[in-house]
Every structure is written in structure tokens, then in C-alpha cells.
Amino acid sequence: MIITAKRGSDERFLQCINYVLSLIETKCANTKLYGGCISVAAIIGEDERTIIKSLTHGISNLDVGDCLFKRDYAIFIENDANCAAYRYIKYKNDSFVYSLARLYDADSICEDAPQLGVGIGIIAHGKINKGWNSKSGEFSNFMYQEGKQNRQLECSNEQLQNMVEDPSKLHSFLDNYLDKLLFTNALLNPRTIYLGGDNRIWKYTMIEILMKDFHKASRDDVEKNMCFTFLSESELDIAIGASYYMLDFLFELPQTNQSMLSNHRFESPLFKEILKK
Secondary structure: OOOOOOOOOHHHHHHHHHHHHHHHHHHOOOOOOOEEEEEEOOEEOOOOOEEEEEOOOOEEEEEOHHHHOOOOOEEEEEEHHHHHHHOOOOOOOOOEEEEEEEEOOHHHOOOOOOOEEEEEEEEEOOEEOOOOOOOOOEOEOOOEEOOEEOOEOOEOHHHHOOOOOOHHHHHHHHHHHHHHHHHHHHHHOOOOEEEEEHHHHHHHHHHHHHHHHOOOOOHHHHHHHOOEEEOOOOOOHHHHHHHHHHHHHHHHOOOOHHHHHOOHHHOOHHHHHHHHO
């Protein structure tokens, strides 16, 4: 399959989903598929089939249900930070936060999209907290520029350009970022705040900033006694968390066909026929 549609278009996103699923289905040609979860850098609706907003992909209010539910296995979409957070649930009533920061290659995102994506997954009492209208954990700054919501925190796209090469820009962003995370900690009182994604690259810069804000703190204090858990290896967090999320869903359902048929994740006509048998 060739992806031909323009970046930032609904058509391209649907082509990408079909392409990814076709790869998986080909690789698992001799294996029975029971379910899947696709993580997306986006605000996902409660129905788990609508992308409300994605700055990275340049789309909004896109229903991908027809693309998903024609399969003969349960499949849905979820926010990438929420998926990553799901990997770290330690016990039934666990409550914590996972902060995901990702630097994107300019060639892989739509035009005018920020090259930095920042969001948090909130786990409250063992479940993902999506908020009143599924926007919980978004770090987007609702300052509209020419009708487009295209900012992260208080940093404009221009400020984020060449951030890695410009220490002053990086320091300004991380200072603002940490300030928001400390407020999040005070507000939610989580067990910890995991720092994943590209945060591992900035670990020691972040520690230096925190030591300046808390003058009596030592490096050891910041690493071991503050609210943050610095993750050294987090590349697979999203994929593993998405797998856990799907497995928990499959194995925690009441074992009745009717309850499964009533759930939107099982809207596939083929899957319904399998359950009836």
C-alpha cells in the first residue's frame, strides 16, 4: 500500500491506519488476532473512534470507526501518553502521572505543527482519567493563531525551532514545563510523575533547573525524593502500554456475549458473528 494523500489531511491519516493494520495482519497471517489498540498523538473522544484534535497530524473531528470496525477483531484508538501511562500501573487503585515529551522530525508532521509534542497520561485509581470531554492531560496552550491551536505550553512554534541546538530556548521550555508539572503534582497528588519520551535526553538539565528552584536540594534529593521518576529507557512504553490496555479490556469483560456485543469496540459485524458462535 502506498500512502499518497497530503500531510495534514483526513485521507492521509486513514491511509496510515490501514497501512499499519495491513502490516500487522500480514505478519500475523498464521495467528488469530483478538484485539488491538492504536496509539495516536491526539485528543481521542470517549467513543474511542473519533480524533477530536491532533496538532501533529493536522486533523480534527475525524471518525475512524469505519476504518477500524470492518476488521474481525476488537480494535480502538487511544492517546499516546495515556497508553504509555498504562504500562506503569502497579496495583488496582494506583494513581500517578506519565508525562510524554516527543521531538518530531519536521518531515514527518504536517505543516505548521509544533515539532515538540507534550502531554500527560493521568491514572486515577487504576484507570485512565480522560476528563470531562476527553481533553485531560493536554499541554496545548489555547492561544489561537490564525484560527489554529498550534502551541505547546507558552512556547510558540518559532520558540521551539532549533530548541535542541539553542541552550537558552531549551532552558526556557524546560523551566516552563517543570513549573506546570509541579503544579500538576500539587493538584493531583500522584504517587509519582514519570518522565518519558525525549525527557531522558534532558534529564540532567532538568535536575539543574530543579536544584536552582530548590536551593537546599542536592542532585540525589531531586532524583530520589522529589515527585519525578526519570525513565532511562522508555522507547517501548507506548507500545507496551497499549498492549496492556487491550489485554486488560479483553480479559476483564463480563463473560457474556451480550455484554460484549453492547460495547462499541466490538461493532465489527464479523466479530459479532464470531461471538454468536
